[in-house]
Amino acid sequence: MSFTVVLVGRPNVGKSTLFNRLAGKKLALVDDTPGVTRDWRSAPGHVGGLSFTVVDTAGLEDVTDDSLEARMRRQTEQALQRADVALFLIDARAGVTPLDRHFAAILRKMKTPVLLVANKTEGKASKSGLYESFELGLGEPIPLSAEHGEGMADLVQALMPFAKEDTAAPTDEPVEEATGDRPIAIGDQPEPAEDLSKPIQIAIVGRPNVGKSTLLNSLLGEERVLTGPEAGMTRDAISVDWQWRDRRFKLVDTAGMRRRARVDEKVEKLAVADTLRVIRMANVVVLVVDAEAILDKQDLTIARMVIEEGRSLVIAINKWDIVDDRAMALRQVEDKLEAGLGYIKGVKVVTISALKGQKLDTLLDGILATYAVWNRRITTAQLNRWIGGVLDHHPPPLIEGRRVKIRYVTQVKTRPPTFALFVNKPLDLPESYQRYLIADMRNTFDLPGVPLRLLLRKGKNPYADE
Template structure:
């Protein structure tokens, strides 16, 4: 089993940069602004043949009230308690500060072993800070530069005593393994069996405008205060992923930053957070769009929903704070009207009313997620498709073009996730968009494909499955 390494320290000493370096990819937001990281997040870390779970935390503040900084500190303390070893990061160029001394004293009293890391130690400018760090009483510092990757060998040597005794250097994955567009590993040229697919975690992104209850929803689902919540808008910045199990199904829930209209986003950190949220949507399989019952499906909600559909993800809409609505029948009619007029490309999308704070109807939400995921994965046999196509063409043939009837010869499903179909036409460029929409609408109704995007690609030439 991999061991857990938590990165702690005061704000702006390079904790997230070190996290990204050990994770081997840019997962945590990095900026010169102090306090960018607010929730702890974890990832698989790899360095020098060692494999471990690496945890990034918010900057430590000497605050104990109910402020945001105090809540961030409590989150960091939770992460520290679960770790096998802590990397206490200081800024070698700035030197030791009173806050560093305060938290070093606190760490010495704790049960978690601590490795002192002097970051930003490239060149001679960090030497005074490295020498000064001996006074913290945490042993010899490990000088490194997380930004430039210097000193990683010394860090590996410091981590080795905490690795399991049977830890072996990581071996490269065999060439027969490929990464799909959804981030899943499957054998090349092999289709996973249904049972194998069932064992994979379903990737769920939780998105929406700021302060609609996304983080509260995640906490309520998993039954613990995993991410910070509060009345302050824009609380979440990093996309926080949590592995979780429900009814023998594995899920990976990802909480994202609130998405405001682009014209209103001026802060650099907020731009980074929104970009990170968009990346999460592209990697998700099902997206839960959380909307506020007091402002159901406003313009920004619909913009986010269209973006999810354009990315080809399955969509479920969660109307949060439903317990505060007086006229619920009127509110539901408004939702139906807005979806009918503004989101026709995902007709039949699941809408679930919930109260994240009180934990109401969360099972119904997850049932809708599983139903949408099943539709998103659905495959239709080619013979069945073409029998349906024959009936459609008899009932409503394609229009005349220059006095001649377009010929639709054949149809097949080329992929799932989302369902995508190829339509073989003698003149693909002449088939009107209106007739394509007609085909998609009938396809959705006939084969029960509600709430997911349907792709239709037009191809010329003859039926490729007929031998001449």
């Protein structure tokens, strides 16, 4: 059974709390501040044997101009048009407000069926609001406490008529952990064929107002998320399934990340924490930077964070269409990458204009190329021929008159490529020599732009006696 349920109502009535309850995970940001949710987001919902897609929306405001609130309302109306049923939430403790009455009148005229939900009905203070809600003309209200999980059985009963038998399961799933890390025994293992049915998870990150949401909209070809001149517009991480050239992607737009010292609002702290979660779950992270302030200190901090998490990185320089001296700008990019990310050679850099849709195919080609490197496996025979040549030309330095013996190397996992180096004294191998080995391996096996990890192990070559 699968159908789409959209949650609507004025700000701060508990829509995101109910969304998290139905999704079974804390996916949406929740705070007492009105207007935390700005874009609609969806996830699989499961309750009482029903499976459906649940959609959280921004709070409805009575505005129709070009303000942020009006654009949020249009996003909500777009989600309503795609839904099978809408849950119109009111705050039973606050009672029915004029704004509730206004939007109830609008919802009654829409084709989408509407169920009235009186939220926050725990305690006696909600009784009067529950009775008042009958006047909205949307039928008998469903008393509910999204925060405490009370009244869910009544909600299931109300949703039952909308369940569709034998339909496909919802595909707009929340971001799943996608590290792909799997232990591999020493020696070569057959590389499993890539499952092309699984989407490549792409996180779009960067400072506020660099064009992350505009990039997502341009890729999708629709106004899926809010954009505008206001900085910090995106708060929740918005996940969207998408397909390009027979490859499936899960695109995740994230909140802008400012320097920690400048983040003082609680909601922004929650949004940044959500962005960090998305980075840890991504396959490829696209760092969007502003062509007018290319790779400033915060950009490089985000890039290093991505590398430390073991994710593959692609840098998209946005607003390239307004750059006058492009040659100078590219030299500036090279210099800053060398100074700030010199240990990760070959990071893919693509110049784009998200607003005009320029070079988006080039960006996607770069993403696929980087993803392929991040998944690459090198045979043990190749690695040990390589380490033999390295030791002939540049052996480890002497430690107290004795040389550390490197006996064997093998790849233990991918995503990112990780290698075990067997030496007689792991603690004595200098870090500078380890960095040299990683740099030489990157050049020899063509592994640009992804983190490489080298694990030192003590032990003899397990194949020495064969």
